[in-house]
Amino acid sequence: MVLVYTEINKNRVKKSSLECVQYASKIAALTGGGVTALVNQASAEHLEELGKAGATAILNMNNESLNADHMLSCAAVEQAVKQCGAKVIVFAFDIAGKAIAPRLSARLKAGLVAGAIDYPVVNGSTFEVKKNVFSGKANAIYTIHSEVKIISLLPNSFPVVLGENKATIQDFQPDLSAVKSRITIKETKSNATGGMVPLPEAELVVSAGRGMKGPENWGMIEELANSLGATTACSRPVADLHWRPHHEHVGQTGVAIRPNLYIAVGISGAIQHLAGVNGSKTIVVINNDKEAPFFKSADYGILGDAFTVIPKLTEAIKKFKANQN
Amino acid sequence: MKILVAISNVPDTTTKIQFSDNNTKFNAAGVTFIINPYDEWYALVRALELKEANLAEKVTLIHVGLPDGDATIRKGLALGADDAVRIDAEGPDSFFVADQIAAYAKEKGYELILTGKETINYNGSSVAGMIAGVLDYPLISLATKLDIAGGKLTAEHDVDGGSRVVECELPAVISCAKGMAEQRIPNMRGIMAARTKPLEVVKPINSPEVSGPLTSVKSFDLNPGRTSCKMLGEDQMDELVKLLHTEAKVI
Numbered sequence: 001m002v003l004v005y006t007e008i009n010k011n012r013v014k015k016s017s018l019e020c021v022q023y024a025s026k027i028a029a030l031t032g033g034g035v036t037a038l039v040n041q042a043s044a045e046h047l048e049e050l051g052k053a054g055a056t057a058i059l060n061m062n063n064e065s066l067n068a069d070h071m072l073s074c075a076a077v078e079q080a081v082k083q084c085g086a087k088v089i090v091f092a093f094d095i096a097g098k099a100i101a102p103r104l105s106a107r108l109k110a111g112l113v114a115g116a117i118d119y120p121v122v123n124g125s126t127f128e129v130k131k132n133v134f135s136g137k138a139n140a141i142y143t144i145h146s147e148v149k150i151i152s153l154l155p156n157s158f159p160v161v162l163g164e165n166k167a168t169i170q171d172f173q174p175d176l177s178a179v180k181s182r183i184t185i186k187e188t189k190s191n192a193t194g195g196m197v198p199l200p201e202a203e204l205v206v207s208a209g210r211g212m213k214g215p216e217n218w219g220m221i222e223e224l225a226n227s228l229g230a231t232t233a234c235s236r237p238v239a240d241l242h243w244r245p246h247h248e249h250v251g252q253t254g255v256a257i258r259p260n261l262y263i264a265v266g267i268s269g270a271i272q273h274l275a276g277v278n279g280s281k282t283i284v285v286i287n288n289d290k291e292a293p294f295f296k297s298a299d300y301g302i303l304g305d306a307f308t309v310i311p312k313l314t315e316a317i318k319k320f321k322a323n324q325n
Numbered sequence: 326m327k328i329l330v331a332i333s334n335v336p337d338t339t340t341k342i343q344f345s346d347n348n349t350k351f352n353a354a355g356v357t358f359i360i361n362p363y364d365e366w367y368a369l370v371r372a373l374e375l376k377e378a379n380l381a382e383k384v385t386l387i388h389v390g391l392p393d394g395d396a397t398i399r400k401g402l403a404l405g406a407d408d409a410v411r412i413d414a415e416g417p418d419s420f421f422v423a424d425q426i427a428a429y430a431k432e433k434g435y436e437l438i439l440t441g442k443e444t445i446n447y448n449g450s451s452v453a454g455m456i457a458g459v460l461d462y463p464l465i466s467l468a469t470k471l472d473i474a475g476g477k478l479t480a481e482h483d484v485d486g487g488s489r490v491v492e493c494e495l496p497a498v499i500s501c502a503k504g505m506a507e508q509r510i511p512n513m514r515g516i517m518a519a520r521t522k523p524l525e526v527v528k529p530i531n532s533p534e535v536s537g538p539l540t541s542v543k544s545f546d547l548n549p550g551r552t553s554c555k556m557l558g559e560d561q562m563d564e565l566v567k568l569l570h571t572e573a574k575v576i
Contacts, residue, residue: 009485070454071463093450095485099466102454105420111539112420114449128543135445137342137550141543142418182463182494186479190487198486204576228576246504247487252338252445253362253503261575271339275445282573283551284565295554300568304559316562320570 001033003086005077006050007096008039013046015201016092016155018053018162023119023153024090025054030122036084037167038077040066051167053160059083059172069181070099076174077104083172086148093152094200101152110148117157120149135252135275154279155200156258191247196231199250204230205259207250207277208238211266211287211306215243220310221265227317233257235267251276266306269294286310326473326495327383328372329435331426331456332401333361334394335446344545351446351545353393360397363441365404366508367501371471372439373405374506380473381437383407387429389422391415395524402519403511409522414529417538419447423455428530431460436496437478442467443500453500463497469504 002024006017017037024035034056039046042060050058059080066073077100081089089104091097093115105112113129117139121128126143129151133140199205206225212218218232225232232248239249250257252272258279265286267273274297277283285298288305295301302309336342337357345352360369372384386401386409388394398409410429416422430438443450457464465471469488470481478493483502511519557565569576 007485014485069463070466071457074458095467095483098450099454099464102419102423102451103458103464105451105539106423106455106458109420109535109539111418112449112451113540114419114451131448132548133447133545134336134340134342135338135448136548138344138545138547140447140545142540143543144540145537146539182497183465184492185489186492187490188484188487189489193486249503261569261573275338278548278550282569282575284569285554295556297551298554299551299573300565301554301556302559302561302565303556309559309562312559312562313565316566317576319563320566320576 001084001086002028002031002035002088002090003077003081003084004035004037004055004090005097005100006037006039008042008046013042013049014092015160016094018049018160019155019158020090020092020153021050021053021055022160023158024088026119027088027090030120031088036080036086038080038172047167047169049162051165052162054163054165055167056165057084058167058169060169061172061174063173063176068185069183070096070103071181071183072176072179074100074103074107075176075179078107079174080172081108081148089148089150091150091152093154097152101150105150108148109146110150111144111146112150112152113142113144114152115154116151117154120151132279136278154258156203191245196225199231199233199248199255199257202231202257203260204228205233205250205257205261205280206230206263206265207233207235207267208265209235209267210237212238217307218244220307220314224263224310224314224317227314227321230261230263235273264294265310267294268292269297326381326437327385327433327435328375328381328437328439329385329387329426329430330364330369330372330401330406331438331440331452332364332369332386332388332398333441333444333446334358334388334390334397335361335444338362338445342547344547348544348546349542358394358397360401361441361444363443363501365401365441367503367505368439368441369401369404369406370506370509371501375473385410385435387412387426389414389416389425398524399519400511402522402524403515404509405515407522408525410525410527412529413526418540419449419451420455420539423452424459424532424535425529426452427456427459429527430456438498440498440500442502450500453498457498460496460498463493465491465493465497465499467502468499469502471499471501471505
């Protein structure tokens with residue numbers, strides 16, 4: 001049995017969770033058994049979606065306090081592991097997965113591969129999983145030696161394709177009375193994203209750097225992003241100068257992303273920036289400096305002035321979209 | 326209160342990565358090693374700031390690794406840590422490292438354990454959570470602010486779509502991200518003082534519950550990266566859109 005930790009955010013099943021369920025169903029096909037999704041406070045619609053992603057069973061919890069401390073959610077996962085006899089546990093390598101999976105690994109003494117990018121290779125008793133190392137410059141194949149195995153999957157590793165599968169649903173009430181949370185929430189702040197897809201989940205990203213000369217020039221970046229349905233991002237200097245909010249900063253110290261399309265405008269391509277975006281499937285670089293190192297790491301390059309190129313590109317995309325409809 | 330800061334010894338960010346022994350080992354020949362940037366800029370510097378504000382008595386560095394990491398540990402001492410301990414073992418994986426740090430922290434009574442949000446070599450973001458799991462301590466993951474008042478921690482950390490301000494009882498483990506502190510450059514006085522600061526070398530413990538490593542690396546391979554960039558002119562935007570649609574298939 002493969003157990004998947006899934007989450008609901010803003011009243012929808014997170015894309016990374018659906019991806020993990022689908023990933024787990026491939027693992028179940030290799031190791032035998034079904035896929036159990038663990039979820040908290042899911043609606044009928046959420047449960048249906050988890051089934052379509054490949055869950056054969058769903059343990060649906062109803063516990064408001066679970067989200068307050070990862071120590072609680074970890075205890076819930078631990079009890080779900082026992083209940084369904086899971087031998088493989090899958091998380092997304094996201095904010096919750098980075099907190100819960102290592103704690104679970106330590107508690108169960110179960111080997112963890114954090115940030116997997118491919119399906120495990122199972123051969124008899126050997127179980128191998130590939131992940132990015134050296135900030136995307138290389139990959140490593142890990143062998144997990146323990147009987148119970150934990151994998152956290154790097155989001156956007158696989159496209160999500162929903163099928164027609166239906167899961168059996170069970171209410172699940174983990175007993176958390178023995179867990180003493182020592183964290184109290186004082187305040188919750190939301191990033192102002194203006195309805196855009198959150199960066200870690202975005203398939204299309206338009207990112208801009210100091211080449212834009214000032215925050216007053218971001219209108220055309222937003223317009224380009226709008227034309228594509230993309231999420232906006234920025235380089236580190238732009239966030240440090242407070243031209244853009246910190247949650248938009250992509251790169252080694254900011255958010256690491258791997259969208260299908262990354263358009264970088266006026267970003268030179270420092271190695272620290274590349275470390276956060278080099279997993280993108282296609283990279284377009286727009287820069288007026290032909291020596292910008294980013295061109296070496298791009299699929300398509302436009303040598304030109306952003307202030308001329310961006311409106312033209314936006315126009316071309318609008319025309320393309322209009323012709324498609 | 327004593328703070329334990331876990332530091333990793335990693336190849337400098339600009340290193341050209343190479344492997345040896347039939348792609349089973351990282352080739353360290355000619356490589357400059359540094360303190361893992363997140364451990365240094367955020368965890369260590371914030372720990373030093375808390376000590377300077379008289380909110381902590383002592384800042385100790387801990388590193389799990391072989392003697393070739395001593396130079397990196399000395400850099401941390403030069404930045405201002407009081408002393409350091411090296412667990413003399415080459416960790417096969419993050420659980421081994423976390424287990425060693427947890428055992429030391431517990432034995433010596435460290436109430437606050439700080440790490441960076443991830444290492445730039447293995448990118449696992451796992452050690453802090455594993456230490457918290459071994460010791461049954463709370464973890465504040467991806468913290469961007471950290472303060473101590475009235476024997477409690479106040480921290481801000483990232484959550485999906487925003488952030489949260491939390492209060493947390495000690496003892497606790499914190500993984501530190503950008504925002505917590507600013508990078509410092511060691512001064513000459515710090516560098517001189519680091520030479521004589523205590524660096525204790527201790528043998529690893531044998532975890533009674535684990536007979537061997539939970540995971541190990543079988544092999545590495547390099548990501549080839551992008552080899553050629555198709556250049557287009559300013560007036561070829563329709564062409565670019567067409568390529569993104571038909572060739573790259575991303576729109």
